[in-house]
Amino acid sequence: MYEKNQATAFPGMGPTPYHQVADFMTDHPYARDLVALADDVLGHDLLAHYRDSPTDYSAAAQVAFLVNCLASARWAEHEQGVRPALLAGASFGAKAAAIRSGALDAADGIWLTAQIARLETEYFADHHGDxxxxxxxxxxxxxxxxxxxxxxxxxxxxxxxxxxxxxxxxxxxxxxxxxxxxxxxxxxxxxxxDPPMHVSLFGDLRDRVAAELLPRITIRDPELPVVADYDGSHRTTADGIRAMLLDGLVTPVHWPEVVRSLRAAGITRLCVAGPDALFGRVGVTRRAFEVVAASPRSAMHAGETA
Known part of the structure; x- marks a missing residue:
C-alpha cells in the first residue's frame, strides 16, 4: 500500500557520533535486526567497529549510517503511517533508496557499502590528493x-x-x-x-565498482521508483538503479532537481529517513513539502512517550 502524495528521501551522510545513535542501534527493534544482519554480512561486530572508528567516514560508520536510515524508514512506515509512492536518496542515501525500493537486498546493500568504502580508501590514497x-x-x-x-x-x-x-x-x-x-x-x-566527492575525474573508481563489486550482487527492478539525485529521473529498472549507483560517484548532486521531480509527480508529504541535518531542513525542501523527520532520535523519543 502507498499514498500517491507521499515519498521517502534518504539523506546524504554527515558525521554521526556513535553516542548519538548507540541506544537506537542497540535497543530499537528495527535497528537491532539490521545490526544483527550487518554483523553476519561483515563477519564482525558492527557496533564495536563503529564505536572505535578512527574517522567519521570509516566503513563501519558508513554501514551504521545505512542501517540507521533503513531502520528509521521502517519505523516511519510501521509506526507513523508513512506510505511512500516514490523514493529518493541524496548522495550516500542512494544506497538506502535502492534497498528500500527492493532493487537490492539489505544484505547486499550492506556488503556493497562496506566494499565501496574499502575501494574509496584505496583509490584516494593514490589519486587526487590535491x-x-x-x-x-x-x-x-x-x-x-x-x-x-x-x-x-x-x-x-x-x-x-x-x-x-x-x-x-x-x-x-x-x-x-x-x-x-x-x-x-x-x-x-x-x-x-577530504577525500572529495561527486567529481567527474573519478571515472577509474566508478569503473572499479562496476567491474569488481556490482557483478557480485543481485540488482532487480525496483518495486517503487527511485528518483536519481543528479537529474530527477525516475529509475524503474535494474539497469536504471545500477547506473544511478555508479553515476553518483562522478556526477554532482542536484537536490533542487529532485524536489522539482517529486513535486511534478504530485508529492506533497516527504519523509526524510535517517540522521539528517541538511536535506530535510533546507528551504527548497521545506517550501515544497510537509516534511516528516524520521530519525533515530525521533524514533527513540516516540518510544519513550508511547
Missing part, C-alpha cells in the same frame, strides 16, 4: 559563477543543495582563496570534505 570539496551557504548561483570565473583554475560543482547552498571541489592550494572570496561576497564557508 583536491578538496568545500561546502558553503549564502551564495546564490549568479554570485558563485562570478567567483568561479575569478578563480581561473580547475573546479567542479559537486553538490547543489539549495538556492544559495553549494559544494565545490577545487585544488587544495585554492581552498583558502575560495574561502576568503566567498566571505567577501557575503557567503559562509562551512566545512571541507
Amino acid at each position: 583536491l578538496v570539496t568545500l561546502s558553503f551557504v549564502r551564495t546564490p548561483r549568479p554570485e558563485l559563477d562570478r567567483i568561479l570565473d575569478e578563480l581561473a583554475d580547475w573546479h567542479e560543482i559537486s553538490c547543489h543543495i539549495d538556492d544559495d547552498f553549494f559544494m565545490v571541489t577545487v585544488r587544495r592550494d585554492k581552498l583558502e582563496w575560495l574561502r576568503r572570496r566567498l566571505r567577501a561576497a557575503g557567503g559562509l564557508p562551512l566545512y571541507d570534505t
Whole structure:
C-alpha cells in the first residue's frame, strides 16, 4: 500500500557520533535486526567497529549510517503511517533508496557499502590528493559563477543543495582563496570534505565498482521508483538503479532537481529517513513539502512517550 502524495528521501551522510545513535542501534527493534544482519554480512561486530572508528567516514560508520536510515524508514512506515509512492536518496542515501525500493537486498546493500568504502580508501590514497570539496551557504548561483570565473583554475560543482547552498571541489592550494572570496561576497564557508566527492575525474573508481563489486550482487527492478539525485529521473529498472549507483560517484548532486521531480509527480508529504541535518531542513525542501523527520532520535523519543 502507498499514498500517491507521499515519498521517502534518504539523506546524504554527515558525521554521526556513535553516542548519538548507540541506544537506537542497540535497543530499537528495527535497528537491532539490521545490526544483527550487518554483523553476519561483515563477519564482525558492527557496533564495536563503529564505536572505535578512527574517522567519521570509516566503513563501519558508513554501514551504521545505512542501517540507521533503513531502520528509521521502517519505523516511519510501521509506526507513523508513512506510505511512500516514490523514493529518493541524496548522495550516500542512494544506497538506502535502492534497498528500500527492493532493487537490492539489505544484505547486499550492506556488503556493497562496506566494499565501496574499502575501494574509496584505496583509490584516494593514490589519486587526487590535491583536491578538496568545500561546502558553503549564502551564495546564490549568479554570485558563485562570478567567483568561479575569478578563480581561473580547475573546479567542479559537486553538490547543489539549495538556492544559495553549494559544494565545490577545487585544488587544495585554492581552498583558502575560495574561502576568503566567498566571505567577501557575503557567503559562509562551512566545512571541507577530504577525500572529495561527486567529481567527474573519478571515472577509474566508478569503473572499479562496476567491474569488481556490482557483478557480485543481485540488482532487480525496483518495486517503487527511485528518483536519481543528479537529474530527477525516475529509475524503474535494474539497469536504471545500477547506473544511478555508479553515476553518483562522478556526477554532482542536484537536490533542487529532485524536489522539482517529486513535486511534478504530485508529492506533497516527504519523509526524510535517517540522521539528517541538511536535506530535510533546507528551504527548497521545506517550501515544497510537509516534511516528516524520521530519525533515530525521533524514533527513540516516540518510544519513550508511547
